[in-house]
């Protein structure tokens with residue numbers, strides 16, 4: 001991976017070092033590409049995003065899961081994987097279900113990691129292929145938009161996303177990065193100087209795309225998904241083209257999937273081991289709650305976030 005990253009960096013460095021640059025997340029340089037900010041020399045970096053954009057080929061049967069980081073990517077990946085593959089794993093010992101053995105990020109790879117990885121993933125040989133990404137709508141590879149495949153987008157209350165970012169960043173075991181205070185994280189989040197920022201523009205573009213073509217792009221919120229998860233899972237399955245039969249519903253298959261993908265179960269499965277170098281599996285499971293921001297943000301911080309959200313989402317039916 002390191003080798004491929006170096007190769008990509010060599011290929012694109014001359015190009016991106018001329019892009020706007022700021023000191024951002026964890027005091028790293030962030031570069032603006034097509035209106036969004038990226039770090040470099042990492043799986044989720046400007047090099048990999050440009051490489052994905054230039055070379056990734058979608059197939060019409062593919063399913064994509066797109067999020068801003070910390071908006072519930074791990075959860076929605078698990079749910080989509082469990083829904084789409086439920087027949088395949090029906091007759092195996094439930095303890096051997098891939099979600100009981102591996103991090104959901106292994107079951108549904110990121111386009112950004114897929115492009116630099118030589119390791120086979122669950123995607124190979126499977127149809128539909130499941131991929132995820134944090135890439136903004138405007139930067140998606142053309143073939144994804146042209147192939148007519150389905151895409152699920154999930155966002156989350158930006159105040160909870162901010163707090164989640166804060167804890168995630170400070171838990172990364174890569175010590176070359178500087179630890180941040182919550183105030184510093186707020187500052188960076190508001191300016192959008194963190195990978196795939198600004199949050200609001202990302203959400204708005206997918207929201208618009210979904211309202212223009214709801215059969216191809218499903219717009220979900222973490223908060224909505226938390227309320228009556230079973231009925232949302234049924235809707236998700238219909239959208240994906242894998243609706244539950246009446247018999248499955250009667251047999252409790254929907255509830256089984258909700259339980260399998262619950263925060264408690266996945267947290268337990270992922271309590272040990274590493275997802276990637278410097279990133280433990282348990283980094284993706286902290287509180288898993290709606291509204292936890294109340295315990296971390298001051299009134300002033302809350303006001304700053306609410307003002308921007310009000311301004312940016314004005315007139316849109318996005319509620320948390």
Ligand code: A3P
Nearest residue numbers: 070071072073074075164262263285286287288
């Ligand atoms: P918190 O930090 O607020 O707890 P991402 O997967 O996009 O990195 O987002 C991580 C957030 O999703 C974390 O939020 C994490 O706890 C939460 N999360 C992970 N798995 C979850 C699950 N199965 N159900 C609900 N929330 C989950």
